[in-house]
């Protein structure tokens with residue numbers, strides 16, 4: 001099943017992999033996540049879009065518990081997120097995260113950035129971890145930078161290393177929080193290309209982004225958030241051409257006018 | 259001058275005692291101070307409170323008082339310590355750990371939270387996050403202030419002179435009494451031996467600082 005202009009086929013999706021049920025979160029007075037119900041199925045690529053401050057980052061961070069939630073529950077592959085400790089660390093290892101500001105380990109080489117997790121968390125032998133890391137760096141096109149320190153790389157290269165670092169854990173799902181917003185325009189595509197490739201290989205992805213091209217090419221579904229609520233969900237083509245809600249129409253008119 | 263040369267063996271004894279106090283308490287303070295710093299940034303509130311309490315006591319109590327506690331008060335409560343160097347090392351360590359802790363903690367805070375979040379996101383536990391990602395970066399920024407703490411420690415060992423430890427300052431006092439005509443020379447000799455520790459330490463600090471500066 002191929003819908004117009006999109007390479008993503010919703011029919012091939014599997015069982016629920018990430019489930020949020022009645023999730024609420026406050027920052028003091030601010031109700032940042034309001035009764036969020038959301039299911040991401042295995043193999044699905046979900047794009048989260050919405051105005052700044054609407055709670056997109058908090059949503060992402062709640063999924064691997066970088067933020068705690070006040071009530072509701074979050075399940076990864078049927079397992080409830082543990083509160084703390086070893087169980088939580090193991091679960092986080094299954095959830096890859098790519099940050100807006102890359103956050104590569106500044107004191108480690110590109111290669112060490114990618115091998116650290118497999119060696120220290122998964123217990124992979126260093127030699128095997130290096131070999132796999134080189135394969136991943138090859139895949140994201142930065143293998144020739146493996147011995148450099150992160151600060152010596154361009155933003156686009158750093159973000160691709162960050163993707164390789166997350167992939168090295170062989171995650172079940174990858175979270176991307178505005179992965180291209182900190183990049184110079186000429187570097188955005190090199191990162192999006194890697195993400196499109198990943199999507200086409202069947203990776204389950206939650207992507208916070210305003211890149212409509214990516215959403216149209218790779219996403220199965222777009223979720224529109226505003227003021228802590230999920231206001232609208234639709235297939236990308238439908239969402240961008242014919243949004244239902246006034247808030248989504250208003251938001252799209254703003255990002256489309258420039 | 260001749261008297262200084264005559265007194266050299268005594269200077270040397272005082273110097274090695276001072277060096278011993280400084281090195282042993284210095285190493286212990288680095289260890290305990292770093293542990294205290296990890297308490298102070300721990301996710302567990304109880305550990306943070308314990309850390310903060312120890313640090314505030316150490317930082318806000320005059321060193322002489324800390325000595326009095328370990329040399330007189332603790333034994334009077336029945337905890338007998340061997341006299342001399344041991345209570346001195348304990349007092350110096352308790353006091354200096356508080357300053358090491360604060361230096362390390364400010365280093366930890368200088369590492370952006372994104373580094374720790376990225377570490378946790380790949381599944382590192384909180385101890386691994388601290389030891390593999392945060393502390394190695396923190397220690398680089400923390401070397402210069404730490405050396406200052408250790409230089410202060412070297413000078414603080416002189417407080418032990420008042421508590422039956424014949425280190426450099428006590429030696430100087432003795433020499434001044436034994437060679438009343440050469441008091442100035444004897445005191446200059448004492449100062450010289452302190453500088454023999456602190457100046458190399460300062461030079462080392464500058465060297466390490468240049469060596470470990472790296473771009474983030």
Ligand SMILES: Nc1ncnc2c1ncn2[C@@H]1O[C@H](COP(=O)(O)OP(=O)(O)O)[C@@H](O)[C@H]1O
Pocket residue numbers: 027030032050051052053054055056057058059
């Ligand atoms: N740690 C925090 N403490 C207090 N308020 C926060 C914190 N993090 C985010 N917020 C607030 O929560 C709201 C949602 O933030 P965020 O999830 O980052 O939105 P988005 O990613 O959609 O821009 C914003 O108003 C933001 O200021």
Ligand SMILES: [Mg+2]
Pocket residue numbers: 056057058177178
């Ligand atoms: Mg955000």
